[in-house]
Amino acid sequence: MFELLGVPPQALFGQLLLGLINGSFYAMLSLGLAIIFGLLNIINFTHGAQYMMGAFVAWMMLNYLGIGYWPALLLAPILVGLTGVVIERLLISRLYNLDHLYGLLLTFGLALIIQGLFRNEFGSSGLPYQIPQSLQGGYNLGFMFLPMYRGWVVVFSLIVCIATWLIIEKTRLGAYLRAATENPALVGAFGINVPRLVTITYGVGVGLAALAGVLAAPIYSVNPNMGADLIIVVFAVVVIGGMGSILGAIVTGFGLGLIEGLTKVFYPEAAATVIFIIMIIVLLIKPAGLFGRTA
């Protein structure tokens, strides 16, 4: 078959598929960030730490309580989401009237504290978490061997992302949320409890991060630094997609995963930087991001 720039098609398709899998992590994480920023105007730097907490809660449930992967997929996001609710009520809600930067500093500080605490307790080498029995093994697709678990990650992330987008764009609850960001006073006048909506939204965004963490636990090592490495890339994804746009976050997440996968084939040394180069280009041409609305 044809060779593209010296790369056989098998290698290319394999890398594209892997890029899609990475993209699903980027999409889920940037979805949570986009929701929190779009609806609450908070730059949630704690997102990486909450992703890490999701993975650790899943690990702790398995090792201390014997609770396996499938229940953890539901319970860990709920638990971590609850901690998010507590953080929002106690700390973040005091900053709504202030500049974005205060929220950024607060959440950044929280991220450092949470990571430090986990590192103190668990070390930084990482802890093992097995892929659940039913998802082990893989399919030989001819051009590559696709582990079943990774295929599951792509499918599940797509479902979660589309479901979240549908809820926010097409349901009444989503409509309340969107209205509450545009004009909280007016929405409050209609009898809707705006602060509670905001708190729940933050909790849901955090829960999405934790869900990504549980998905990541079997394939990336469960270590306290896992969020810090990923969050920078995810921020770039959100900025490229447009800070408030849910659809932008999902599409950009998957798209950038694909582009990163391609870079790994042709010039692997640049794999870590290509997303930032794209971010610079996008910001120069369209500062609000690809799907963003100028305020």
Add this chain to the structure above:
Amino acid sequence: MRLKGLIVAIAALFVAGTAHAEMKVKIGVLTDMSGTYADLSGPGSVWAAKKAVEDYAKMSKGVTAEVIFADHQNKGDIASTIARRWFDTENVDVIVDLVTSATALAVNEIAREKNKVAIVSGAASSDITGSKCNANTLHWVYDTYALANGTGNAIVQTGGDTWFFLTADYTFGHALERDTTAVVTANGGKVLGSVRHPFPAQDFSSFLLQAQASKAKIIGLANAGADTTNAIKQAAEFGIVQGGQNLAGLLVFITDVHALGLQTAQGLIFTEAWYWDMTDENRAFAKEYAAANSGKHPTMVHAGVYSSVIHYLKAVEALKNASDGAAVVAKMKEMPTEDKLYGKGTIRADGRKIHDMYLFEVKKPEESKYPWDYYKLRATIPADKAFRPLEQSACPLVKKS
């Protein structure tokens, strides 16, 4: 009369002062406290340095030492800044540990410039006693040549003659790939290709895919710490071993095996310089280490920091002076080494400490009888064969006859 008495008293005070002249030195542990390599060095190395100072004080009161530490975050520029500040304004005499080859090479240069001492236990690059050697630096525990020699030789001789490298894209990875390539080709093997991954990396899937496509029998992991454990875990996912290829962990520590779990790590073969379960002294040290470090067990780097600090203090006491770094290092090379962890050894002209290296294999889960019982000994490589021979050294300090 009274004036004479006063003069005698003052003179006596001076004499008394010099008689009790105790030397004080300051030891700086410059390490990775929180990143990829924190478990194999990090806070454990700080503990080991303090323990060495404590144990030395029981042997002799001639030198007292203060131990400080800092986190270089595996970055050469941060390590340089800290080293300069320590040497210039904080009176640090010697810097130990220095994990991550990029930081070790940077700090070695600064130690030479300021005529202080740097003893590398953590970093691996054989260039530290090769082309980048100097009179103020010692390389204590292991290097990329010894790893390649031990692991590379063993694997090629059991039939692994085609290789593909997964290399961490910085000086350590390049050095390890270079030295292992030399061993593989010297034994009649072939290197089919290599790919460089960013340091540190989380996701190895695309690099492993390229390794699979190369059809090499052995995939050499020229990386360490969390990079190695991630690569091994993800290789298991992609069915690399079922597909007929084998992984060669070129630098693996006991903390990595612990992070992987025996189920995944069993059968891995690699070279190390020290294992906690080999002698009673080692076991006692490991027990104290575990009590102070949440149950974790010491790696060869921690043992190396202990051993190097003990020998440094001995040399400083023998010289009675710690201010001339090159003189201290020369004294350390002159005196044979001996401590409870590494036993007897020597240091060569190029700054390389010589001791036996060991080829270990990771036990199967059913073979492990107690916590951290992970290794079985496959072979011992004697000290004179383990490291690069002096005749082949690129170090300018080595006089070639």
